[in-house]
Amino acid sequence: MSVDNVRKAISIINQHQDDADFEGVKEEKLIDLAEKTLGVEFPDSYRFFLKNLGCGDIAGQEFYGIIKSDFINSGIPDAIWLTIKERQESNLPENYVIVSSTGDGDYVVMDCTKKQGNIILLWAPGLKEQSAAFKSYYDDFGDFFYDQIVAALS
Numbered sequence: 097m098s099v100d101n102v103r104k105a106i107s108i109i110n111q112h113q114d115d116a117d118f119e120g121v122k123e124e125k126l127i128d129l130a131e132k133t134l135g136v137e138f139p140d141s142y143r144f145f146l147k148n149l150g151c152g153d154i155a156g157q158e159f160y161g162i163i164k165s166d167f168i169n170s171g172i173p174d175a176i177w178l179t180i181k182e183r184q185e186s187n188l189p190e191n192y193v194i195v196s197s198t199g200d201g202d203y204v205v206m207d208c209t210k211k212q213g214n215i216i217l218l219w220a221p222g223l224k225e226q227s228a229a230f231k232s233y234y235d236d237f238g239d240f241f242y243d244q245i246v247a248a249l250s
Contacts, residue, residue: 098140101239101241102141102144105241112155116155117154119173121150122150130167136208141241142195149161150163154245157244161175172197175193188219191207193205193206202220203221204218204233205218214232215236216236216237216240
């Protein structure tokens with residue numbers, strides 16, 4: 097289960113505090129405001145991540161989320177700010193939220209219209225053709241998050 101994988105990842109993070117820098121617990125009303133601002137509904141696993149960690153990084157692997165309610169005057173790792181920016185500048189479709197970066201100019205995005213299967217995709221902002229710009233990556237946020245934490249610490 098996806099939320100369980102987020103829980104397992106948080107347990108690993110707690111054992112590696114020297115390598116981790118996360119924003120911290122976020123209130124439900126702030127998460128609700130982020131959803132309303134983007135016009136999406138986050139999957140349960142991402143909501144759990146936001147509620148417990150907010151956003152942050154471990155061993156160089158960064159995960160975008162929520163910093164504060166000012167989504168306009170923010171920056172990375174604020175997923176809401178970055179998603180709004182990329183919607184305006186790169187025509188990112190409205191159903192996607194940026195949750196991470198690959199480090200080579202591409203982003204990891206989450207499809208908030210799907211409830212299961214191929215929710216996490218790789219997005220190449222420079223490609224105009226949708227079928228080429230998006231590639232399936234993970235079935236859910238929890239699996240992605242857990243795997244990235246394990247890989248970052250290996």
